[in-house]
Amino acid sequence: MKKNNNKFRGNNNNNNNMYNLNYRFDSVSPAGKFSGTALDLIKRYNELAKEAHASGNYVEMEVFRQYAEHYRKIVTEINERKAANQAQNQQNQQAKVEENQEQQASTSSEQNATAQVQASTEAAPEQAITQQPLSLKKKTLKIVEVKENDNVIKEAETDKPKRTYKRKTKEEPAEAAAV
Numbered sequence: 001m002k003k004n005n006n007k008f009r010g011n012n013n014n015n016n017n018m019y020n021l022n023y024r025f026d027s028v029s030p031a032g033k034f035s036g037t038a039l040d041l042i043k044r045y046n047e048l049a050k051e052a053h054a055s056g057n058y059v060e061m062e063v064f065r066q067y068a069e070h071y072r073k074i075v076t077e078i079n080e081r082k083a084a085n086q087a088q089n090q091q092n093q094q095a096k097v098e099e100n101q102e103q104q105a106s107t108s109s110e111q112n113a114t115a116q117v118q119a120s121t122e123a124a125p126e127q128a129i130t131q132q133p134l135s136l137k138k139k140t141l142k143i144v145e146v147k148e149n150d151n152v153i154k155e156a157e158t159d160k161p162k163r164t165y166k167r168k169t170k171e172e173p174a175e176a177a178a179v
Contacts, residue, residue, distance in 0.1 A: 019078055029067055030060065038071040038078075045071070 019038075027034045027041055031048050034041060045068035052061035 038074045041071045
């Protein structure tokens with residue numbers, strides 16, 4: 001199986017969203033090729049930077065620190081994305097809890113209203129109820145049938161100009177060249 005080369009993955013922002021802390025990177029640097037997670041590569045490049053600093057090679061030290069910074073940014077982005085996802089999940093859960101509380105409150109108020117209506121009808125059976133509470137009113141739907149008007153359809157069809165296409169035959173280009 002061919003190994004995927006992630007050399008150009010940073011060019012597309014959609015690919016950056018697939019990284020997680022366990023994703024293995026292949027990194028090629030002046031010190032050689034390294035593979036590992038972003039955290040492993042940060043540690044390795046920091047060690048190489050310390051060694052270069054100890055040997056007095058400040059240019060190489062800065063190069064390794066830049067490599068480490070690159071992978072540090074990736075880790076930061078992953079952590080920020082995780083935090084945003086967790087915050088979104090918490091908001092969704094909180095909204096669900098609030099919705100459930102509202103439903104429970106509405107069902108309890110409906111039960112109270114029906115109990116009051118039943119109590120009032122039992123107490124005074126000869127009195128007719130003239131107005132029901134809002135929660136107990138039945139909703140009615142009115143179905144309206146719309147018939148298409150033939151005149152309207154014909155007018156709509158005449159508004160659009162008809163396109164006509166002329167097919168060229170083999171004889172026409174010869175006649176056009178003769179003119």
